[in-house]
Structures are given as structure tokens and as C-alpha cells.
Amino acid sequence: MELHQLQILRELGTLGSVTAVAEALRVTPSAVSQQLTALQRGFRTPLTRKQGRTLALTAAGEVLAAAGAEAIDAMAAARSALDEYEQDSTGTVSISGFHSVGQALFGALLRELSSAEATPAVQLTDEDVAQNEFPALTARYDLVLAHRMEHSPPWPAQGIRSLTLVREPLDIAVAVTHPLAGRAAVTAADIAGERWVTSRVGYSPDDVLGAIAAVANRSPQVQHRINDYGAVAAVVAAGDAIGMLPRFTSRSVDDRDIVRLPLRGVGNHRLIDVLARPETLRRRSVRVVVDGLQQVMARLSE
Incomplete structure (x- = not known):
């Protein structure tokens, strides 16, 4: 039993297929299968x-994958001890971000x-x-x-660490000519009967729209499904529908022809979190x- 075999087993449990594991580890599916076969010989x-x-874990x-994750973390801790001794904060750190947070944070982070001085390179x-x-x-x-x-379930606790950067409300966006534009805030009853531009299913705006419909006891009239907030704002500005915009991470959106209104009485906050493997967070460059x-x-949400 070797450490890289345990890593492959863990990735299989996380990603769900040999092909996905091969892509993540940048090896061939055949190499993944061979290592899993070699690991199985010991049990x-x-x-x-x-x-x-597909292939799944029993x-x-x-x-074994959970125990292997602890072994991988322990090995990473040993490497981290040396990194701490050398006080090395350089290196390359790869970051993935969804579109609106990338627009809001990537440039500012750079x-x-x-x-x-002596900061990491980021990808x-x-x-x-x-x-x-x-x-x-x-x-x-x-x-x-x-x-x-x-209100949604938390991130998986096993093998993942999360840190919340901000608790961000989604505001209702209407055209400046809309009858609700002069309001200080709106409720579900005020907006449930409107035509909507919302996100695809599985994304935050659609989740909030579902909550609005439940509170108002009325099915929403979804006209458009768009994930890009700039495009959402353009549709709203045209007066064709109302939509939602995150308060902090869509500040680059042109607000000249729209009004943002706080939503009352409905859970409309999303958490923007940083997710990472435990062993990754031991690297000084990552921290x-x-x-x-x-x-x-913190500056963006002031």
C-alpha cells in the first residue's frame, strides 16, 4: 500500500469515475486502474x-479512503514543517472562481x-x-x-475545509421605469407575479426565486434564464423582466437604468466561501x- 494509491482511492470516492480521477491527477485511466488493482491485492x-x-467505492x-486522507494530510504536515522552517511564501497557487466573484476579486487580488514582497504567483x-x-x-x-x-446544506466536512469570505444578499433589480422602482424595499407578495429573468437551476438566484414563490404561494413566470449578471441587468433595464443581482460582487454592472431593491421576508443571502483540501492549506503560499x-x-463589502 502506497500513499499515491490511497490518493487515487480517495479521488475515486470524490469524483466518481476512473476517467475523472485520471483527468484530475493528469495520468491515464489505465494507470489509475493499475494502481487500484495493486492496492486491492493487499486486502x-x-x-x-x-x-x-462507473467504478464506485464499497x-x-x-x-480506507478516509484513513488514507489522514495519511496524506500527515505527510503534508511533515512537508509543511519544512516549509515553515524555510519561511517560503512563494510558489504557484491555482484558484478557481465562479464568474461574478472572478470579476469582483481577481483583479483586486492581483x-x-x-x-x-515574496508573494506567490497565482493561476x-x-x-x-x-x-x-x-x-x-x-x-x-x-x-x-x-x-x-x-439555508442550504453545508459543504462536505470530510476532506474539505471551508472559510466564509462574506455573507452576501441578492437584491431585486427592476428598471428605473418600473412601478416598484421608488420603493425602499420589496416583499415576496410585491414581486411574485412579475416576469422574471433568473439563473439556471442549481444556482443562487433560482433558489431565491423558489423561496419567493413558496412564501407568496404563487408559481413564478420565468421568461429568461441567464447566469451572467451583466446580461441580466441589460434585460432588466429593457423593462422586459425583473431579476436579482448580488449586492457586492456585481458592482461592475451598469446601474444607470436599473434600481436595486432589498428583499424582505425571504432568505436571500448566499455565502461566498473558499474551499480547499486540508493539506493544501498547510502551504504558506496558499495561506x-x-x-x-x-x-x-472585506473592502468590497464595506
């Missing part, structure tokens, strides 16, 4: 089972890090996925900027970047 109890066309495999990527798909991205990136509704993200978000 009488099956560690994996066929599930349709209960024994899940136990400026924040450039103002200090930035935008990954706009549904809420339940964010944890798996930690297999490919050091840090994953993720969002989830405040420097996390500190930078916290400082940037």
Missing part, C-alpha cells in the same frame, strides 16, 4: 464495485499580492458550476471560490493568498 475485502459503467473502500480560472459541484473542484485547484445559499482574498472581500 481481502473488495474496495471498489461496479456501478453501471463501504470498506470508503473507510493588485493586493503585487504590493508585497486564475473561472469555473461556473452548480452549487453541489464545487467541492470536486478542489481536486484540480488549490483554492475554489464557491457560493451556497445560507498568503487566502489572507489576500479576505482583505479584498
